[in-house]
Structure formats: structure tokens, C-alpha cells
Amino acid sequence: MIFAVSFYDLLGNTILTMIPLLIVAIGAMICERSGVTNIALEGIMIMGAFVSIWIISRLEWHWVEGVKTYWANTNWEKTFLLLIGFLIGGIVGLLFSWFHAYASISMKADQTISATALNLIAPALAFYIARTFIGGRQVFFTTSFMMNRVGFLADIPVLGDLFFKRVNSGLYLGIIILIIAYFFVYKTREGLRLRACGENPHAADSLGVNIYKVRYRAVLISGFLAGAGGFLFAVSTATSFEGTVSGYGFLAIAVLIFGNWKPFRILFAAFFFGLMTTIGAGGNSIDFIRALGLPSDFYPMVPYLATLIVLSFSSRSSRAPKAAGKVYDQGTR
Amino acid sequence: MKLKIILAKVWKSFKGLFQMSRYQGAIPSLISIGFGIVFGILTMFIIWILALTKVFNTTNMPEFFYGVAVLLAGGFNEGMDSIGDMLYAAAPLILAGLSVGFAFKTGLFNIGAPGQIVVGGLTAITIGLKITLPAPWHWMLALIAGVIAAGLWGLIIGALKALLNVHEVVASIMMNYISIYTAFLIIKGNNMVNTQTSQTLQLPASALLPHGEVALFAYYDMNIGIIIAILAVIILYIVLNKTTLGYQLKAVGFNKDASKYAGMNTKRNIMISMTISGMLAGLAGAILIMVSGKYFQLTKEAMMAEVMSVGFDGISVALLGLSQPVGALFAGLFLSYIRQGGYYLNLANYMAEMADVITAVIIYFSALSTALYALVKNRKIKFEALKKIRISKRKQEIKERGEI
Numbered sequence: 080m081i082f083a084v085s086f087y088d089l090l091g092n093t094i095l096t097m098i099p100l101l102i103v104a105i106g107a108m109i110c111e112r113s114g115v116t117n118i119a120l121e122g123i124m125i126m127g128a129f130v131s132i133w134i135i136s137r138l139e140w141h142w143v144e145g146v147k148t149y150w151a152n153t154n155w156e157k158t159f160l161l162l163i164g165f166l167i168g169g170i171v172g173l174l175f176s177w178f179h180a181y182a183s184i185s186m187k188a189d190q191t192i193s194a195t196a197l198n199l200i201a202p203a204l205a206f207y208i209a210r211t212f213i214g215g216r217q218v219f220f221t222t223s224f225m226m227n228r229v230g231f232l233a234d235i236p237v238l239g240d241l242f243f244k245r246v247n248s249g250l251y252l253g254i255i256i257l258i259i260a261y262f263f264v265y266k267t268r269e270g271l272r273l274r275a276c277g278e279n280p281h282a283a284d285s286l287g288v289n290i291y292k293v294r295y296r297a298v299l300i301s302g303f304l305a306g307a308g309g310f311l312f313a314v315s316t317a318t319s320f321e322g323t324v325s326g327y328g329f330l331a332i333a334v335l336i337f338g339n340w341k342p343f344r345i346l347f348a349a350f351f352f353g354l355m356t357t358i359g360a361g362g363n364s365i366d367f368i369r370a371l372g373l374p375s376d377f378y379p380m381v382p383y384l385a386t387l388i389v390l391s392f393s394s395r396s397s398r399a400p401k402a403a404g405k406v407y408d409q410g411t412r
Numbered sequence: 413m414k415l416k417i418i419l420a421k422v423w424k425s426f427k428g429l430f431q432m433s434r435y436q437g438a439i440p441s442l443i444s445i446g447f448g449i450v451f452g453i454l455t456m457f458i459i460w461i462l463a464l465t466k467v468f469n470t471t472n473m474p475e476f477f478y479g480v481a482v483l484l485a486g487g488f489n490e491g492m493d494s495i496g497d498m499l500y501a502a503a504p505l506i507l508a509g510l511s512v513g514f515a516f517k518t519g520l521f522n523i524g525a526p527g528q529i530v531v532g533g534l535t536a537i538t539i540g541l542k543i544t545l546p547a548p549w550h551w552m553l554a555l556i557a558g559v560i561a562a563g564l565w566g567l568i569i570g571a572l573k574a575l576l577n578v579h580e581v582v583a584s585i586m587m588n589y590i591s592i593y594t595a596f597l598i599i600k601g602n603n604m605v606n607t608q609t610s611q612t613l614q615l616p617a618s619a620l621l622p623h624g625e626v627a628l629f630a631y632y633d634m635n636i637g638i639i640i641a642i643l644a645v646i647i648l649y650i651v652l653n654k655t656t657l658g659y660q661l662k663a664v665g666f667n668k669d670a671s672k673y674a675g676m677n678t679k680r681n682i683m684i685s686m687t688i689s690g691m692l693a694g695l696a697g698a699i700l701i702m703v704s705g706k707y708f709q710l711t712k713e714a715m716m717a718e719v720m721s722v723g724f725d726g727i728s729v730a731l732l733g734l735s736q737p738v739g740a741l742f743a744g745l746f747l748s749y750i751r752q753g754g755y756y757l758n759l760a761n762y763m764a765e766m767a768d769v770i771t772a773v774i775i776y777f778s779a780l781s782t783a784l785y786a787l788v789k790n791r792k793i794k795f796e797a798l799k800k801i802r803i804s805k806r807k808q809e810i811k812e813r814g815e816i
Contacts, residue, residue, distance in 0.1 A: 118581065182779050191521060192731050192779035199728060200772030207765040211459060212468050323716075326585065329523075333582040376600065379712075380593040383586040387578075390586075394578045 089357055094246065097353030098253040099312035103331035104338065104345045105260045106304030111340060112264060113297030114277040114402040119179045119194035120305045121328025122201035126175045127168035127306025128313040129205040129218070132320040135164045136220040157224050158248040164314065165252065165307045172306015173299050175201070180298035184291055187406045198328075205322040219319045224248070249311040256304065261342040273297055277400035280407045290407050305331075337390055339397050351389070355382035438739070440781035441732055445746070447781075448774030452766055453480055459762070472761040479760035483767075486753035494756075496634055498748045503637030504529075506744030507696035508726025510641075510648055511689045513735040517652065518685035519665030524569050524584030525693040526723030527591035528562040532697030533719060534595045535561035537612055537708065540619030541604050550618040551702060558698030559691045565591065566690020570683040580686070588723075592715050595708065611707035621702045637699045641744070644692065648737040651688075661685045696722060728775050747771060 103120055110117040138160065175197065182193035209216055224247040235243070242250065264270040275283035276293045284290050305328065312327055313320045334352055338345030359381040460476035462468060482489060487498035508525055515522035539554040569587055572578040599605050604612050623635035652658040663671040664681045672678045700706065700722060709718060729747055733739025754767025 178776065182776065186780050186783040188779035188783055193776060195727055195731060196772050196776035196779060199724075199775060200769060203765050203768030203772055207763050207769055210763045210765065323713075326589070329581075329585045333585060336579050336582050374597055374601065376593050376596040380590055383589040387572075387583065387586045387590070390578050390582060391572055391576045394576055397577065397579075399579075 089354070091244075091246070092357040092360070093350065093353040094242075094250055095315050095353075096356045097349040098249045099308045099315065099327060100331050100334055100352060101253050101346060101349040102249075102256055102311065103305050103308035103328065104334040104349060105256060105342065106301035106308070107331055107335045108338075108340055108342065108345060109260065109264065109273065109304075110297050110301035111335065111403045112277045112400055113273050113294045114280055114400060114405065114407065115180075115183055115294050115298055116190050116404040117176070117179065117194060117298060117301050117305075118191065118329070118332060119176065119197035120301070120331055121324065121326065122194075122198040123172045123175050123302050123305040124309030124312065124324045124328045125201040125205055125322060126309070127172035128309035128320055128324060129201075129209070129322065130171040131164045131168035131306070131310040132218050132220060132313050133209075133213070134167055135160060136218055138163070139221055161224050161248050161314065164310045165249075168310030169303040169307035172309065173303040175306065176298055176302020179302070180295050183406070184294050184298070187408060190404055190406070202322045209322065217319045217321045220314075221318065224314045247311075247315060249315065252307075252311075257342060257346060264342065269293075274400075276407075277402055280402050284409065290409075294407070333386060333390075336397065336399075337386060337393070339393075340400060352382055352386060355385045358382075438734075440785045441734060441739070441743075441778055443785065444732075444774050444777035444781045447777040448770045449484070451773045452483065452770040455769065456480065456483075456762060456766065474761040476760075479757055479762045482756045482760055483750075483753040485756075486749040489752065489756045494752055498745070498752050499638045500634065501751065502744045502748035503641040504696040504700040504722050505725055505729055505747055506638075506641040506741055507644060507692055507699065508722050509729025509733055509740035509744050510644055510726075510737060511692035511696065511730075512723075512726045513730035513733060513737070513740050514648060514652070514692060515685060515689040516730055516735040517665055518661040518681070519668065520570075520573070520580050520682065520685060520689070522566070522569075522584060522686065522689045522693075523581055523727070524566065524587050524723075525689070525696075525726045526720035527584065527588035528565050528690045528693035529697035529700065529723045530588075530591040530595050530715065530719055531565045532558035532562035532694030533701035533708065534558075534591075534598060534697075535694070536619075536698040536702055537604065537615065538598065538602065540615040540702070541613055542602065544616075545618065547618040548622075550616075551621055554619050554702060555621075555695070555698050559694045562694020562697060563687045563691035566686045566688075566693070567683060569690075570686025573686070574679040574682040588720065592712055592720075595715070596710055599708065599710065605710060610710045612710075614704070614707075615702065617704075619702060620704055621699065623703070635703060637703075640695070640699060642741065644695065645737045645741045648692075652737065657684070693723060693726070696726070728771055731775050732778055 103124060107117055107120055179190075179193050179197055182188040182196075183190040206216055209218060262270075264273065272283065272288045272293050275286075275288060276290050276297075280290045283293075308327075308331070309324055312324050330352065334345060334348045337352075338348035359378045456474070456476060456479055460474050460479075463474055487494050508529065511525050511528070512522050536554040536558040539557045540550070543550070543553070545553060565587065569580055569583045572583045573580045599612055606613055621635040621637060652662065660671070660676050661681055661684065663674070663676060664678050664685075668678055671681075697719070700719065701708070709715065725747060729740055729743045732746070733741070733743035750770060751767045754764045754770075757766055758764055
């Protein structure tokens with residue numbers, strides 16, 4: 080039975096790690112499918128997480144205090160607060176990603192450069208604002224967004240243990256976003272246009288698709304998802320935010336490439352990475368891994384090493400969108 | 413006879429230094445630097461106003477005019493002392509910028525420079541602590557070993573890209589994290605750590621870069637890092653612009669398919685350019701760490717903030733320097749200058765992060781500025797064309813009147 084407990088622990092932690100990755104990677108997928116590389120995800124995540132955590136921490140103090148007596152720390156209160164944070168993070172991310180869209184689409188700038196600039200500005204700005212207005216680098220919040228059980232659903236034998244106990248509502252948001260993204264990209268007219276823009280923008284343009292509009296939309300969607308994903312990352316790791324998302328924005332790009340730019344393969348890639356991270360973090364608490372007797376600094380390396388190995392076997396057949404990363408100019412045909 | 417030709421060549425290139433058209437490439441960077449600094453001053457102004465009007469309460473009132481003066485004075489704030497500081501801090505930045513810029517030139521985005529810096533530093537520490545040698549050979553060996561190790565680390569990324577088609581950005585990011593934990597493993601495994609402070613041990617004096625109190629820099633403890641950096645700039649300039657290898661590498665960067673068609677071995681070239689890029693980053697790492705009072709702090713956060721951040725700054729330096737070796741030299745100096753300004757901003761009750769904000773804004777505008785510059789240029793051409801048409805029309809009118 081010891082194995083069973085650690086098995087659920089393993090999967091639970093895996094889900095916790097993979098959800099922000101999944102959401103951000105899906106945003107990145109939509110963006111790259113339209114032909115714009117977005118390595119600014121890291122910066123957008125930081126910005127979204129910073130502002131939303133800041134506002135959430137204020138809400139906890141002033142506003143929810145009164146409500147708390149009524150809802151008394153129910154799952155609903157947590158979910159409600161999480162949704163607010165999610166939306167705020169998303170909107171901030173959307174606004175912030177507009178800079179990338181403007182530079183790389185309207186001004187035809189190099190997409191790497193403008194994205195790198197956003198990556199640089201986000202932590203600097205977060206630190207600057209935090210130190211000027213809050214008085215320290217860290218923003219603390221008290222609500223723990225983990226739900227112990229989700230009503231009667233938690234009583235379902237296996238699924239209940241996996242998906243309805245000790246999870247945060249981000250899980251359900253993530254799954255909904257994954258499904259919507261799948262239908263958007265593959266089953267709608269907009270999605271077809273999006274894919275066309277990423278593969279052959281000139282052909283799409285000749286058929287009357289407004290490339291600039293489609294790309295703007297795609298970048299803003301990815302900004303929304305990245306900002307929201309940043310918030311989910313921040314609430315699922317600690318009870319404070321300190322101007323960093325520990326490279327999750329870059330990892331999301333790795334997940335995207337590992338997932339070969341396809342939604343359900345991205346889900347798999349995110350799961351794989353989450354699992355490896357959990358194994359790495361929990362290393363010594365799992366029996367058969369402890370038996371190997373490796374030094375403790377080896378475990379955190381596991382997810383990165385595993386991803387690299389898997390990628391080196393699977394990358395030969397990987398195929399990026401053809402026009403990804405290239406500036407679109409109507410004049411160059 | 414030969415001497416005369418050489419002299420003539422030198423004179424010609426010297427005269428070329430004073431032709432303004434040679435510096436046109438730098439105009440976008442200068443424009444964006446201007447924008448960045450204006451943005452920084454505006455932000456400081458807004459914070460000043462907010463503090464004056466008590467929108468937020470601070471115990472330390474920011475002083476706007478003093479702050480602006482301090483920021484702009486940058487590396488000159490405390491005379492020669494801070495200039496020395498600036499040059500000392502600039503050396504790793506320049507080298508990291510060279511590394512990233514070189515990869516850019518060959519069509520690769522080496523975001524793995526931070527990891528290569530860690531490996532370079534790690535190797536230098538290992539050689540410094542585990543081998544005993546007399547002074548000049550010891551630090552030279554440590555430096556060269558660091559360069560080679562980081563070159564191999566870069567080669568791994570290049571080989572993954574060339575042979576197995578792994579995207580170099582992803583491979584680099586993974587290798588960055590792997591480098592941190594590899595460093596921990598090796599440092600702890602070989603007892604090179606001070607268990608109380610969880611820092612690496614102090615390097616022996618023979619393994620430190622030659623340094624000394626230079627009278628010129630107000631007896632500041634200078635080392636030869638900046639000289640090495642300038643040498644690297646010169647060597648890289650020659651390799652890129654005057655050799656076949658450099659030409660091939662650049663050709664692969666411009667158009668992979670065309671260079672393959674022309675008979676170049678693109679796979680080999682990708683591996684070579686990643687190796688060279690890694691070597692430069694490794695040099696930066698070794699120079700960074702071979703200084704008295706510099707350690708590896710054995711936590712992930714500290715490594716990211718103190719060692720790897722140099723590699724990420726390298727990206728800014730490369731972008732601001734337009735991926736040119738000489739550009740990286742000036743961009744590295746500038747970045748270090750504005751950082752010094754940020755450091756002294758604390759005196760005016762502003763936060764030092766202002767310098768980072770300004771740098772980021774500058775990079776953003778440098779992405780825009782090529783487009784802005786093209787826009788301005790087109791306007792100018794159009795304007796001049798219109799002027800000519802108007803003048804010729806007027807002349808015609810005058811002629812017609814005269815005829816009447």
C-alpha cells in the first residue's frame with residue numbers, strides 16, 4: 080500500500096507541475112502556428128504572475144475578509160479567487176505581449192530581439208515596482224489554492240483520487256483550454272487561416288486572409304495564456320512571488336517543440352516533463368530510485384537530461400511551421 | 413617598397429576611421445540608447461511626482477535631479493575608481509556578448525551561453541584548486557582549460573543541432589540547467605566547497621588573473637580581464653572578416669541551403685560555430701571567477717543570479733552591438749557604464765534595477781529602430797524628391813513667364 084500512496088502523490092505533483100507548462104505551451108503553439116516565434120513567454124509569465132499575485136494579495140486582505148465568514152474557506156472561495164487571478168494574469172499578459180506583436184508584426188522587427196527585450200524588462204520592472212511600492216522583492220499571499228476534496232466527485236474510486244483530491248482548479252482550466260485550443264486550431268475557419276499563415280503566408284494573403292490581423296490575434300492569445308499560466312505557476316509552487324518563474328517560459332517552448340506543435344502531443348510532453356520533474360524533486364522519497372544511491376544533486380538534473388535524450392531521438396521527424404520566425408512583408412513575393 | 417604599400421594601407425584604414433559613412437550602422441543603436449535613457453528619466457520623474465503627491469508613502473524620498481545626474485554620470489561617478497569598476501565588470505559582458513553575437517552571425521541563437529559560462533568557471537575553479545603550479549602557468553592553464561571545456565559544452569549543442577536536428581534553443585536551455593547541477597556534483601564530489609558558507613573555496617593566488625593596484629585607476633585592484641576581452645574582439649574580427657572559415661560560417665548563417673549548394677559542409681560549420689561560441693562564453697566564465705573574493709554559491713538561485721545572468725546579459729550586449737565584434741566591445745562597455753549609474757542611484761533613493769529597465773527598453777527600441785531608421789530614411793528620400801520636383805516646376809514657371 081505504500082506504493083499506492085506514493086503513486087498518487089507522484090501523479091498529483093506531476094499534474095501540479097504540468098498544468099502551467101501545458102497552458103503556456105498551448106499559447107506558444109497558437110503563436111508559432113501563426114508564424115511568430117514567441118520566446119518572450121518567460122517575461123510575459125513573470126509580468127502576469129507579478130501583477131495578479133499583487134492584486135490577489137490585496138484582495139485577500141481587504142475584501143475577502145468579509146466574505147470569508149460566509150464562504151469560510153470553501154473550495155468555491157479558492158476557485159473564485161483563482162479565477163480572478165487567472166483573468167488578471169491573462170489580461171496583463173495580453174497587454175504585455177502587445178509590445179511583441181507590435182514590434183514583430185507591424186514594425187517587422189526581428190522576433191528574437193523584441194522577445195528578448197520583453198524577457199529582460201519583465202523581471203527588472205517587477206523588481207523595481209515591488210521594491211518601490213511594496214518595499215521588498217517578494218510579494219506574499221496567504222490563500223492556499225489547493226482543494227482537499229471536490230465534493231462527491233472525490234468518492235469515485237481511482238479518478239477521484241487522481242483528479243478530485245488535493246488539486247487546484249487550474250487543472251480543470253488547463254483541460255478546458257487544451258480542448259478549446261484543439262477545436263480552434265483544427266476545426267474552425269479561423270484555425271485554418273492561422274495554420275495557413277504559419278505555413279505559407281503569401282499564399283494565404285493571396286486568398287484574402289489578413290496576415291497581420293491573424294498574427295496579432297495569435298500573439299495576444301499566447302500572451303493571455305502565458306500570463307495566466309504564470310499566475311498558476313506562482314500559486315502552485317509557493318506562497319510568495321519573487322520576480323521569477325524559474326525558466327518555465329523557456330521550458331514551455333521546449334515542451335512545444337517536444338510536442339511537435341500538436342495539442343495532444345504537447346499534453347503528453349508536458350506530462351512527461353512534469354513526471355520527470357516530480358521524480359527529480361522527490362528523488363529520495365521513492366524507494367526504487369533511492370536504491371540506486373545517486374548523489375542528491377543528480378535528481379534535479381533528471382527532467383532536463385530526460386527531455387534532451389528524448390528530443391535527440393524524436394527530433395529527426397519534427398517539423399516546425401514553415402514560416403515560423405520569419406518576418407512577413409507583403410512586398411517580398 | 414613593401415613597407416610603403418603597407419604604410420599606405422594602414423593610412424587608408426586609419427583615414428577610414430574618420431569617415432562618417434562607416435558608422436551609419438551604429439545609428440539605430442544610438443537612437444535606441446537615446447530612447448531608453450529618456451524612458452528611464454521619465455519613469456524616475458513619474459515616481460518622483462507620485463512620491464511628492466503622497467500617492468505612495470516612502471521613508472526615503474527620491475531625489476529626481478540628483479538621480480538623473482548620477483544615472484547619466486554612470487561609470488564616471490567617482491572618477492577613476494568607478495571607471496576601473498566599469499572596465500572590470502565590462503570584460504565578462506563583452507566576452508559573453510561576443511559569444512552570443514558570433515552565434516547570431518552564423519544563424520544560431522546561443523541562449524546556452526549561461527551554461528557555458530558556468531562550465532568555464534567550474535573548470536577554472538577545478539584546475540585552480542586541484543593543481544599546483546607556479547604563477548603564470550597556473551592561471552593560464554586554468555583559463556585555457558575553462559575555454560576548452562566550455563567549447564566542448566557548446567559542441568554538444570552544435571552536434572545535437574547538426575546531427576540530430578534538435579532545436580538549438582531547447583538544447584541550450586536544457587544544457588543550462590544540466591550545467592548548474594553538474595557543477596554542484598563536481599564541486600561537492602571533489603571537496604571544493606566550504607561547508608559553512610556553501611561557497612567554493614578561495615582560489616590560490618597563483619590561479620588568479622594577474623591583477624594589481626594600478627596608479628591610473630586610483631589604486632583600484634584592476635585585472636587583465638579587459639585586455640583579454642579586447643584581444644578576443646580583435647581576433648574574432650579577423651576570423652569573421654578576413655578568413656575563409658569566417659566567410660563560410662557567415663554564409664551558412666545567411667542561407668543554409670545556398671551554402672550547402674556551394675559545397676560547404678553546413679553540419680561541420682554549425683558544430684564549429686557553436687564550439688567557438690562556447691569557447692568565448694567559457695572565457696567569460698573563467699575571467700568572471702578567477703578573481704579574489706569571487707565564488708560559486710551552491711544554490712540554483714544564486715547561480716542564476718550571479719553567474720548565469722552574465723550569459724543572459726550577453727544576449728543584450730550582442731543585440732545592442734548588432735552582433736559585430738567591435739559592436740560588442742562598445743555595447744559591453746555601455747552596459748557596464750549604465751549599471752554603474754544604476755548602482756549609484758541608490759544614493760538618490762531610487763532602486764538599482766532602473767539600469768536593467770533602461771537596458772531592456774534600449775533592446776526593445778533597437779529591435780524597432782532598424783524599422784524606424786528605414787522609415788526616416790524613406791521619408792527623407794521622398795522629401796528630397798518632392799523638393800526637386802517643386803524646384804524644377806518653379807523654374808519652368810519662371811521660364812514660361814519670361815517667354816510671355
